[in-house]
Amino acid sequence: MRRFRAMNALDIEELEKRYPTGVEALRGVSLRIAPGELFGLLGPNGAGKSTLIHCTTGLAQPTGGTIQVFGHDAIGDYGPARQAVGLAPQEPNLDWFLTVEETLDYHAGYFGMPKRERRERTAELLETFSLTEKADERTRTLSGGMKRRLILARAMMHRPRLLILDEPTAGVDVELRLELWHYVQRINAEGTTILLTTHYLEEAEQLCDRIAFIDHGEIVGEGTSGELSARYGVDNLEDAYLTLVGRKELSRSHVPVEPETVP
Amino acid sequence: MNTAQIRFATLWRREVNRFMKIKKQTLGAPLLETFLYIMVFGAALGSRIKELHGIEYILFVIPGLIMMAWSINSFANNSSSILQQKFQGAIQDQLSSPASPLELLLAFSLGGFMRGLLVALLTFLAASLLVDLPVDHILVLIPALFLVGFFFSQLGVLIGVRAEQFDDVAFAQTFVLQPLIFLGGVFYSATLLPEPFSTLTHFNPLFYMINLVRYGFIGYSEVSVALSLLALTAATAALFLFNLRLFSRGYRLRA
Numbered sequence: 143m144r145r146f147r148a149m150n151a152l153d154i155e156e157l158e159k160r161y162p163t164g165v166e167a168l169r170g171v172s173l174r175i176a177p178g179e180l181f182g183l184l185g186p187n188g189a190g191k192s193t194l195i196h197c198t199t200g201l202a203q204p205t206g207g208t209i210q211v212f213g214h215d216a217i218g219d220y221g222p223a224r225q226a227v228g229l230a231p232q233e234p235n236l237d238w239f240l241t242v243e244e245t246l247d248y249h250a251g252y253f254g255m256p257k258r259e260r261r262e263r264t265a266e267l268l269e270t271f272s273l274t275e276k277a278d279e280r281t282r283t284l285s286g287g288m289k290r291r292l293i294l295a296r297a298m299m300h301r302p303r304l305l306i307l308d309e310p311t312a313g314v315d316v317e318l319r320l321e322l323w324h325y326v327q328r329i330n331a332e333g334t335t336i337l338l339t340t341h342y343l344e345e346a347e348q349l350c351d352r353i354a355f356i357d358h359g360e361i362v363g364e365g366t367s368g369e370l371s372a373r374y375g376v377d378n379l380e381d382a383y384l385t386l387v388g389r390k391e392l393s394r395s396h397v398p399v400e401p402e403t404v405p
Numbered sequence: 406m407n408t409a410q411i412r413f414a415t416l417w418r419r420e421v422n423r424f425m426k427i428k429k430q431t432l433g434a435p436l437l438e439t440f441l442y443i444m445v446f447g448a449a450l451g452s453r454i455k456e457l458h459g460i461e462y463i464l465f466v467i468p469g470l471i472m473m474a475w476s477i478n479s480f481a482n483n484s485s486s487i488l489q490q491k492f493q494g495a496i497q498d499q500l501s502s503p504a505s506p507l508e509l510l511l512a513f514s515l516g517g518f519m520r521g522l523l524v525a526l527l528t529f530l531a532a533s534l535l536v537d538l539p540v541d542h543i544l545v546l547i548p549a550l551f552l553v554g555f556f557f558s559q560l561g562v563l564i565g566v567r568a569e570q571f572d573d574v575a576f577a578q579t580f581v582l583q584p585l586i587f588l589g590g591v592f593y594s595a596t597l598l599p600e601p602f603s604t605l606t607h608f609n610p611l612f613y614m615i616n617l618v619r620y621g622f623i624g625y626s627e628v629s630v631a632l633s634l635l636a637l638t639a640a641t642a643a644l645f646l647f648n649l650r651l652f653s654r655g656y657r658l659r660a
Contacts, residue, residue, distance in 0.1 A: 161660070193660075199501040202660040221503040229501055235494030239423045251415025252502035254408030296498070 149213045151177045151304050151335035152198065158206030159193050159359075167193040169359040170207070177212075177303075180326070180336045182350035184343065186387055190359040191339045192232060195308050199229045212303060225253060228302030232309045232339075234289045236281035242292055243268065243277040246299050253300035267295040270325070287318050294322065304335045311345060323349060343380045353379070355386045362386050413508050416499060420516025424482055431482065431520055432527070439474050439528045443467065443535065446592055457594050460625055464539075467532045468622040469591030469615045474528045475554045476614070479521035480561040480582060483513055484574045487565025491658075500659060506652035510562065510645075517558040525550065539623060545630060546621025552637045553614050559644040566648075566657050585611045595627055613637065 152175040159168040168190045175181045185191050196202035198209055200220055209216035214223035236245060243264055250260040268274045271291040276284065284292065290310065297305060307326065311319045326349060330336050340346055346353050347367045355363040355370075363370055363386045370382040381393050406414065424431040447463035454462040490496035499509060532538055540546060564577045589611030595603050606612050613633040620626035626633075652658065 196660060200659065201497055201501055203655055221505075224501060224503045227501070229497075231494070231497065233494060235497050237419075237490070237495035237498070238493055239426055240419075244422070248415055248419055249498055249502075251411055251418070252499055252504060254411045254503070256406070256411060 149177070150174045150210070151179065151212060152181075152337065153210040154194070154198075154207070155209075156207040157194065157197060157204055157209060159190075159197055159202060160205045167359050168197070168204070168207075171356070171359065171361055172207075173354060173361060173364075175304075175335060175337060177335055178330070178333055180330045180338065180349055180351050182346035182353040183337060183339045183356060184341075184346055184353060184383060185339075185356035189356045191356055192308060193359075194356070195229065195231075195306050195337070195339070199227055199306065200224055225300070226303045228297035228300065228305045230293045230297040230305070230307045230310055232312065234286075234293060236284075236289060236292065238280065238282045241278050241280055242273055242284070245281055245292060246296055249296045250299045255300055263299060263301075267298060271295045287314055290314050290318065290322075294325070298329070302334070304337065305329065306337045308339050309341065310338070311340065311342065319345075343383060347379045355383060357387050409508070412502065412504055413512060416504060416508060416512030417515050419499075420482075420486060420512060421519055423486055424516065424520045431478070432524060435474055435478055435524045436527055436531070439470050439524070440531060442470050443532060447535070457597075458625060460623055461536075463536055464623055465594075465619070465625070466592055467536065467538060468619040469589075471525050471528050471532070471622075472550070472553055472615055472618040473586050473591055475521035475525035475550060476557040476586065476611075477521075477578070477582065478524045479517040479554050479557040480564070481574075481578060482517035482520040483558055483561030484565040484568065484577065486516060487513060487562060488568045488571065488574055491565075491568075496658070506649060510648055510652045513562050513565075514555065514558040514645075514648075517561050518554050521554045521557065525554075540621065541624035542621050545617065545634070549614070549617040549621050549634065549637070552634075552641050553618065556614075556637065556641040556644060559641065559648055562648050563644070563651070566651055569657075585609055586615075589615050590627075591615055610636075610640065 152173065154171055154173040157168050157171040160166050171190070171194060183191050183194070193202055197204045198211065198216055200216065204217070211223040212226050214226070216223040240248060246264040246267060247260050250263060255263070268277055271294065273288065273291060273295065276288060281289065281292065294310060310322055314322070323345070326336060326338070338346070338350060350367070352364065352366055353370060354361050363373070363382070365373065367379045371378055374382045374385045376382050376385060377395060381395060384390050384393050443463070443466070446466050450462070456462060457465045487496070529538070564574055568574050588606065589609050590606060595606040595612060598606060613628055614637060616626040616628050617630060617633050617637065620630050
């Protein structure tokens with residue numbers, strides 16, 4: 143009898159990306175994310191996180207390997223694969239000519255959502271992300287925090303089953319960060335699978351079910367926060383991360399604590 | 406509408422919305438420019454030249470100006486729109502959608518096509534107020550104008566995709582397209598030029614387009630209409646297929 147592997151939300155096999163310049167951004171990455179999981183992808187700048195995300199969403203073209211999104215080949219059967227994915231990119235990439243409301247409406251249109259549904263969904267997300275008052279403003283006039291909210295709302299607009307958040311809390315204030323965390327946890331609890339990249343290890347530790355470390359285009363460790371710490375015989379995720387990326391000397395566990403002196 | 410139709414309509418709507426939001430620049434400025442050309446070359450210069458090949462000079466010039474308006478605006482719209490979206494990164498929203506390369510290419514093309522059509526139509530209406538502009542061969546005029554508009558829309562897409570900075574778009578428009586249009590015989594007849602310029606003009610593809618449109622309006626052409634129409638159709642189809650290949654490969658759109 144033929145056996146089928148359970149369908150993953152994201153199934154990446156031996157993914158390679160070599161740029162025309164010769165730079166190998168991904169070197170045989172394999173990764174599986176189960177439906178409903180909140181998965182963290184951590185790694186230093188230039189490790190290959192964004193390239194992996196771009197290959198999954200069609201913004202970059204892999205030079206080897208396969209990507210399946212809920213069983214759909216992200217290259218050969220890109221329509222349903224992309225339909226299932228929502229991307230909130232690291233860099234704000236809003237259209238300067240559009241208003242906040244148009245940004246959401248157009249995005250949903252690109253994903254084939256009918257007009258009435260677009261209108262209702264736009265109103266709902268404007269409310270959720272406290273953007274209703276800004277609905278008619280052009281995107282270029284928004285503050286950094288507002289842009290970040292809008293990017294997340296846009297990614298959610300077509301109700302993706304897999305939401306990819308590329309450093310969603312980079313450069314945002316504490317209040318917004320906590321708001322975003324709550325929202326991410328809520329939609330994950332409602333069944334949306336989430337792939338999160340972040341530089342904040344405590345963020346990954348608190349939010350993610352499983353975590354993978356990526357370095358120089360390769361997955362160098364994978365598991366729960368506890369499993370990763372235990373595997374490398376360290377106290378916390380930060381030390382596990384530093385061990386894996388070869389910067390153990392930066393561990394805060396080794397920094398001697400100076401006694402406080404009164405001037 | 407089904408999903409694909411909604412997607413395409415939205416992609417196209419975005420392109421039209423962009424130029425309508427800045428209509429002083431995208432519609433007003435080209436209209437004023439064309440109006441000034443008509444005033445200077447038609448009214449002022451025309452009062453001295455009077456006739457070319459037995460045709461009133463202003464009537465000789467206006468078809469070329471209408472073609473020029475459609476072509477330059479189609480080109481400028483698409484090249485700028487694509488480059489701006491690449492520059493902002495906003496194009497990622499469209500590229501990561503389920504839209505096919507064909508849907509993306511057609512939507513980008515039709516944005517410029519629409520802008521060119523609007524400017525050309527308004528130019529035609531404005532010119533009709535000044536002179537009694539005939540339409541002698543409507544069955545040649547309509548396909549000729551549509552092919553010219555679509556050809557330059559495709560050319561705009563190509564330059565927009567290839568461009569890495571605004572200078573690249575400006576270079577193509579100022580140093581390639583405009584000289585070809587001006588030297589293609591918008592304001593004069595190639596038969597009046599001395600050699601070798603008269604012969605050289607026949608190597609300029611814009612010369613054939615201008616003649617086609619002029620034939621459609623006033624029934625005068627210096628080249629074979631059928632052959633020009635055929636060549637223009639072939640060139641437009643070839644450019645479209647070339648662009649489709651670039652979009653399918655993700656050339657300078659997808660890393």
